[in-house]
Amino acid sequence: MSDITRREQTNELALQFGNAWNYAPSREGTEQVSLKPRYELFIDGAWTAPKSNRYFATINPATEETLAEVAEANEEDVARAVTGARAAYDNVWRKLSGKERAKYIYRIARALQEKAREFAIVETLDGGKPIKESRDIDVPLAAAHFFYHAGWADKLHYAFQGREARPLGVAGQIIPWNFPLLMAAWKIAPALACGNTVVLKPAETTPLTALMLAQIFQEIELPPGVVNIVTGAGATGAALAAHPGIDKVAFTGSTAVGKRIQQALAGSKKRLTLELGGKAANVVFADAPIDQAVEGIVNGIFFNQGHVCCAGSRLLVEESVHDIVVRKLQDRMRTLRVGDPLDKNTDVGAINSKMQLGKIHEMVAAGEEEGATRWSATYDLPSKGFFFPPTIFTGAAQSCRIAREEIFGPVLTVLTFRTPDEAIEKANNTMYGLSAGVWTDKGSKSFYMAQRLEAGVVWANTFNKFDATSPFGGFKESGLGREGGRQGLAAYSEVVG
Amino acid sequence: MQSKSPAVVEPVEPSPARRIGLFSLFSSPTVDAVALEERAANLAKRSLKKEAKVAGLKLAISMMDLTTLEGKDTVGKVEQLCRKARRPMEGDGTLPSCAAICVYPNFVTTAKKALEGSTVKVASVATAFPSGLSPLPIKLEDVRRAVEFGADEIDMVIDRGAMLSGDYAKVFDEIARTKEACGPAHLKVILETGELGTYDVVRRASDIAIAAGGDFIKTSTGKVQPAATLPVTLAMLEAIRDHWYATGVRIGMKPAGGVRTAKQSLQYLVMVKETLGDAWLTPDLFRFGASALLNDVLMQLEKERTGFYQASADFSKE
Amino acid sequence: MKKTQEKQVNPAGFVRGGAEIVKAERAEENVVTHRLSIPKAWKMYVGGAFVRSESGRYFQVVGATESADATTTNIPLASRKDFRDAMGVAQAAQPKWAARTAYNRGQILYRLAEILEARSEEFVRSLVRGGATEAEAALEVAAAIDRSVYYAGFADKLGALLASSNPVAGPHFAFTVPEPIGVFAVLAPQKLPLLGLVTTILPLVCAGNTVVAIGSDLDPRTVITFCEALATSDFPGGVINVLTGRAKELAPWFVKHREVRAIEAYSDDAALLTELERGSADAVRRTKTHHAVAREWFFDDRRGQGLGFLERAVEHKSIWHPVGL
Incomplete structure (x- = not known):
């Protein structure tokens, strides 16, 4: 064992999520399933x-x-x-x-x-x-x-x-x-x-x-x-x-x-x-519990490969925390395990169909064409099947297709705002109104936002929660x-x- | 009543932290408890099989601070523990040694001797462990003595009363002075999270401990329930991560108390791996404070090796 | 006025228009004078103001009974641009109206009932002029006033009745609250110009929506008289906007305006209603059509009013918040 290298400054830009300790494949067995031909x-x-x-x-x-x-x-x-x-x-x-x-x-x-x-x-x-x-x-x-x-x-x-x-x-x-x-x-x-x-x-x-x-x-x-x-x-x-x-x-x-x-x-x-459909805004304020907000962002857009009508596909971040939120989000995305859906450790599975995969590729191409910056971590995607790497776009304009149209895939568009009212205006600037998220530690701000976000479901300091007792549907x-x-x-x- | 003897009076001069009103400017991020616990629970669902499990369990052994902190501790008990730390299972040379043993100051000399020639460190609790409610000079003296006896690492406790009454400067100063007193020894700062009430206070205490010079932050003394939990560890790992983002400096983490099973140890390792990354998957930066954990890990390893579920009677208790 | 002279005027005290001879108050002098009455210019009600159609168009109605303007009267014939302008006003007014407390909206609705009651005789006369019998008119006015009181008392209750606390299986407090939908376009019933309009629009504004309505073109003067009551009640301008015109011409524009979030339409014209339903698809509008509704339905308190009308006026919003330390 090496001596403790304490309080040593490092110059890396990102956390390293490599091969220090790999999870072995942990595939759910399919023996008990008997499908008819x-x-x-x-x-x-x-x-x-x-x-x-x-x-x-x-x-x-x-x-x-x-x-x-x-x-x-x-x-x-x-x-x-x-x-x-x-x-x-x-x-x-x-x-x-x-x-x-x-x-x-x-x-x-x-x-x-x-x-x-x-x-x-x-x-x-x-x-x-x-x-x-x-x-x-x-x-x-x-x-x-x-x-x-x-x-x-x-x-x-x-x-x-x-x-x-x-x-x-x-x-x-x-x-x-x-x-x-x-x-x-x-x-x-x-x-x-x-x-x-x-x-x-x-x-x-x-x-x-x-x-x-x-x-x-x-x-x-x-x-x-x-x-x-x-x-x-x-x-x-x-x-x-x-x-x-x-x-x-x-x-x-x-x-x-x-x-x-x-x-x-x-x-x-x-x-x-x-x-x-939807194009939900997930609004993150500077006073939010940022690490939990990042989890909420990830769950909001990468849950079920983003094939979710209420996915938080538009991230609206208060400008003062944009950089740290994106940095944390990127590091978090490096830990996502993309691949075999039957593996119990897989976080992001397969895109549902070839057709849907094509649509996602098309929207992502449009995002790049419109000048937004595309980023993905490095994933080892299976060679067969339909897969798409979890992706974020920064530097997108409110008017971009990727900020307005439903992609229905693991693709997040990051936008910024400066004041709560600007956030509301941007969040509501869509003909969709299925869901919205708001992340803040301040109760009164949370309710202010929840009242004004035009959406059938508003998740405050959480996202993509469903329950039989809770009515779900769109504005x-x-x-x-x-x-x-x-x-x-x-x-x-x-x-x- | 506190004695008036000069030896135990606190310094009169305000500390730097007090002078600049550091803690009126300083605020920690808040923590959302439900989302934090949800994330911890999701991480705990990682499925570790076969070689990943074996590798993880071996890693866990190498990160253990094998601990005995009982009033009835004796030289004999400590020596046995040291033997176990050096060589966790007789006859299996593939297993690493534990990272350290953790004892009261009175047993540092014994442990140091027993561990001579091994890589196993000696950690000593100090600073009027476990309450920390003695005058600072006494606590500092406690530390200096333990280091003199040969402790490589000092596990201090913070003043939870000061933390909860908002005297953050006091908490900071005590840690900073303990750090000074440690000299070459590494400092682990025990927050005793089970007494802090909320994750927000845990987070704030973590930030203070890190800012004041702690090399490690540690959940618990083991004397208070709840001790280490996955979510509280996650909250502390997030503090460590934010410090790294801000400074590039890596702080270590030690959950202690309550980690009893091999499965739990793997859940903690998953959490470290996916929160801080590969760099922290080393005993230099992650430790388990535990006593019962080792045997369960050994049983699980034996099960993986032989394919048979093991009986606890087959494993030496010390 | 003396009793003998009252025979020359209609029961409500009005005299007939232009050429009618009015005897002076000073009857003892037995002076006969000519006094030309002042017919009112009838205007639509938009943004709290009375306006003509931007198009300059009008249509004419003739009173069925004796009245001050039983002669031909010019009524603004609203155009699509009038509808568009009214929509703009209604949109601007909506957030502020919704932001008022439910208690305040209830007070304003109650104020409307007070004004209607105070002017009930005028409404009876107006309906009679529009073709109703005295008895019918009196019933309609009474029902309209009572309906206003009904919704006045509902403003601060619909939340309690429609909302819910949802016992979700997790550490979250989840609840569902009704919220206004936005701007409603309303095609009011042709018959029952007062009660029909009140029945249609009051639950909508009670719930915090604003309205652009096309009133009955069979009796637009009663519709406009109602607007005059609105103007003297405490309703802020823009909350209720009423156009006079032809349903067949105007209603199709309901589904050609993207800000129309919802429609309530009463008509005997099934094809027109289907057109509204079909056209609503482009914006997924909440559209409720009512075909050939019988008069009695409006008078029936179990069918012509109720919580169901308010349910159609709201969206449900479910809000989740964690519960933890």
Whole structure:
């Protein structure tokens, strides 16, 4: 052992995160997962071949290997599913007491908990997200949503302050690929609790956990037709939204598609909720707990590879701490482990699809073209699969595309401000309004900001926190309606009186 | 009542820190407890298998300050501990020695002798350990004696009462004077975080200890619960990191008390690795203050070597 | 005036316009004089001021019963630019209106009720002039006043009813509060010019939004009279802005203005409402259309008012904050 070299000045510019002690690969085993080679549509409680006779492959974005073939539902298939859901609504589900509905939903929650590991692994295989996230966040939170909403089913008469809540009928639900199981839970749980039946369309790149959920529905003996799952791409979703037999459309996805759905529904009397895109400002004041703010910045943008509608993709830093925040952020980014999503130590996994990877590359190129400074740490990215290094842009202007458009990838744009009101103005200078973060040690400033930030969710000294009890949804062009909490029940109820 | 004898009266002249009102200008960053604890918990989830685990556990052994600080300590006990520190497991030459043994001043001579020819350092607690509530001259004398006896390192305690009553200048001065008294010995400053109430105060105490000349900052005496925890260690590592950012000087860290299992030791190492980087993954800059930890680490290493889960009875207690 | 002379005037005390002969107060002198009445220039209400259309256009209405201006009256025919200007005013007023305390907004709404009550006879006359029967008019005015009182008392309660404390599974205090959406564009019901307008806009302003409304063009004078009540209440200028004009011409501009965050529209014209719904997609507007709503609905306190109207007037904002030392 060398003698202690104490209080010696060093001239390095950055902390060294090298190979002094390497973590060995710690891969989650996939033995307990048995995927079927082919998945049919889940209609009326049974697996049924698509009338389209077409199937598409769902791949592992980390390896580009095919995981399974999945049926592609056409209009006729969608119609069959809607018919099944309607029959289940009329004949079974609407006639059940809330108490009995609750018990079915509780069964789903329990089964999901029992199969949690299996679901986490498949979520990671199919979507590319790190196993630690699917294990610790996606799956437990999905189960929590079923538990939470199960409890509402027989208490809806308390939910609307003396007004009666009636079910809407059949809900058509279209969900995205960033949180496949969690979004299915967010949509199905409140719909069932409020007495509706469901036709769900998972995203085409991540259908597997929804189909595994269908297996649970069978196993817990959910009455046939109460939830139907039709897989497919955009056309299947459009057919579902347009079907005259549904009473409600719930969509989570891009703002562009959300607008098309809203347009298509004009005059139809169908109810609509939308959870769309975002470009959240994460505002860091000089008096913030800076080290925790840096964690919040990292979690805000690199959680789930930045495939998060509420990602804190615009960092607004008070000018006086810009340099130290960026320096700390860069050092923190050097510790991020990017790679095999199944490795328990992976922080940033695979980009969900080749198409999404292309979009991220395009936006990053635009950022460079517009003169912003791009920075990434050095990562040893896998040679196969879709990966993108966590990236920040400094020196960007408020008007840059990377500061205005949703990138939906691990790319952060850093901007500065001088006063709180300037921060508010910049934060709100977007047509999005899904989420925002504010970091300060001063309570009164925190509330001042929270009141003025135009966003459906404001995280003060934290970021990317979700809970079944807390309503989630956007202001402005980030969406319509809320999901979760008491307020979220309104999306699946006709409130009378 | 304090004695009026000249030997124990504090210096009358205000210290430099008091004269320039240093602490009215000085403010530490605040710490958000929930986010800090969340980060610590996330780091603790790192999965360490096989060779990474073995390497980490060996590193942990090399960073241990094997400690005995009991009223019933004897020469015999200290000698046994020294033997264990030199050679943690008889018959396994691949294991490193511990970094140091940590004893009361009365056992420094014994330890020094027992460790002759080894790389194991002798650390002595001093400054009226564990409360620190004796007059400064006595505390300084305590330090000087321990160094005279041969201590390589001094583990001092801060005056927590002064810290909590806002007399930061006193805390600073005592550390600075202890540092002087250490001479060539290295100074570890024990904050006794379990008595400081909040991470904000821990952070401030860390900054003061570093500014006043501590070579290491250390969580606890081991006499107060809670002793070392992952989040409090993280708060202190952040203070060390900020000092490095500001000056380029590396300060060491020593969690002490409460680190009992091999798994915990790996969690601490992960935290150091991902907070301060490779440069701190050395006994020069990171230590564990522990007594029970070593055996659990040895058991885990043996399990990795043999593939069998071990029985604690097979490992010598001292 | 003496009783005998009152026969010559209508029940509300007005005399008919231009050529009407008025007997002087000094009846004992039995002097007959001609007095020409002063017809009012009817103007729209924008930013707290009464304005004509920038376009210079007007449309004409004729009173259904005897009144001071039963003859043809010119009403401003609002243009898209008038709508645009009103939007600018409403936008500017919104943050300040929302920043007032709920208690203060409640006081202002109550003040409006007081003013309406004080001018109730004028409103009855106006509605009668617009075509309502005496009985209908009296009912409508009473209902409008009561509805104002209703929302006056709601301003500082909707927060308690719509907000929640969310028991999240972690060390955070999370709560959800209702916040105003911003500027609403309103197409008020054609029938019930007073009650319809009040029913539509008061919950919106109660919740802290500001409004640009197109009033009924069947009876614009009642709409404008309501604005005069607004102008003498304590409502700050710009909170409620009312245009007179044609729904078919103006309402389509609702969905061609990006700052219109939300729409409340009543109409018997299903195609127009669908057009508003379709057009709302470009800005993901919160748009609620009401097709061919029956009169009784507005008078029904269980359907024509309530918490649901306020729910549509707000966004829910969830706020998280850690709890720790």
